[in-house]
Amino acid sequence: MENGNNSAAWTRQQSEAIQRMRDGGGSPGLTRADQIADKSGRAILEAMMSGELPYPPMNDTMNMVLLEVDDGRAVFQGIPQLEHYNPLGTVHGGWFATLLDSALGCAVQSRLPAGRSYTTVELSLNIVRPALQKTGPLRAVAKVIHMGGQLATAEARIEDENGQLYAHATTSCFIFKLQRS
Ligand SMILES: CC(C)(COP(=O)(O)OP(=O)(O)OC[C@H]1O[C@@H](n2cnc3c(N)ncnc32)[C@H](O)[C@@H]1OP(=O)(O)O)[C@@H](O)C(=O)NCCC(=O)NCCSC(=O)Cc1ccccc1
Numbered sequence: 001m002e003n004g005n006n007s008a009a010w011t012r013q014q015s016e017a018i019q020r021m022r023d024g025g026g027s028p029g030l031t032r033a034d035q036i037a038d039k040s041g042r043a044i045l046e047a048m049m050s051g052e053l054p055y056p057p058m059n060d061t062m063n064m065v066l067l068e069v070d071d072g073r074a075v076f077q078g079i080p081q082l083e084h085y086n087p088l089g090t091v092h093g094g095w096f097a098t099l100l101d102s103a104l105g106c107a108v109q110s111r112l113p114a115g116r117s118y119t120t121v122e123l124s125l126n127i128v129r130p131a132l133q134k135t136g137p138l139r140a141v142a143k144v145i146h147m148g149g150q151l152a153t154a155e156a157r158i159e160d161e162n163g164q165l166y167a168h169a170t171t172s173c174f175i176f177k178l179q180r181s
Pocket of ligand 1: 087088091092093094128129130131
């Protein structure tokens with residue numbers, strides 16, 4: 001489905017989120033352990049969004065950005081481009097998986113205290129509608145389902161600004177102690 005003018009607001013919000021990071025001094029890169037050791041997971045994400053910490057290089061590769069973070073909730077938005085196509089002439093399944101993995105991971109991260117980290121160990125997704133270059137902005141909204149000491153689970157949906165569903169997913173993340181190095 002081709003989206004009309006009302007996708008312009010979402011496109012503008014993505015540009016503004018990227019500009020906010022850059023205005024705050026942010027650039028694609030890696031955070032050092034000492035920059036995050038005393039920050040909660042949510043504080044780390046907020047510091048990335050404000051440009052205080054570098055943002056993931058993958059954001060630029062996939063043309064996606066973290067738009068919102070809350071307690072146990074995260075919203076990632078991406079705008080698929082020609083460079084995200086597969087040989088079949090549609091947006092690669094990996095682009096959907098990356099958007100979902102990013103939102104799901106950040107939702108889990110938002111619930112972590114300082115000194116704890118996480119990694120995805122399982123991601124299950126269904127892509128129920130193909131995306132094209134003309135599709136425009138898509139959002140992955142993720143919410144934590146279970147938050148344990150070692151295991152977190154979360155669910156997410158990718159929709160366009162009309163509420164049309166493109167993909168949905170669940171994840172399992174392993175929670176561990178952050179190594180101070
Ligand atoms: C077709 C189906 C799997 C099943 O459809 P159903 O659930 O039974 O539902 P329904 O039939 O109601 O259609 C719903 C909507 O589906 C679309 N559509 C349906 N038929 C066709 C058609 N013949 N042709 C084109 N589109 C068709 C159409 O938009 C329709 O919308 P509408 O309601 O008309 O406005 C659908 O869920 C789908 O396309 N998912 C996305 C999969 C995807 O994008 N995967 C990632 C890329 S793969 C990859 O990257 C791997 C790789 C990598 C490297 C190298 C090689 C490979």
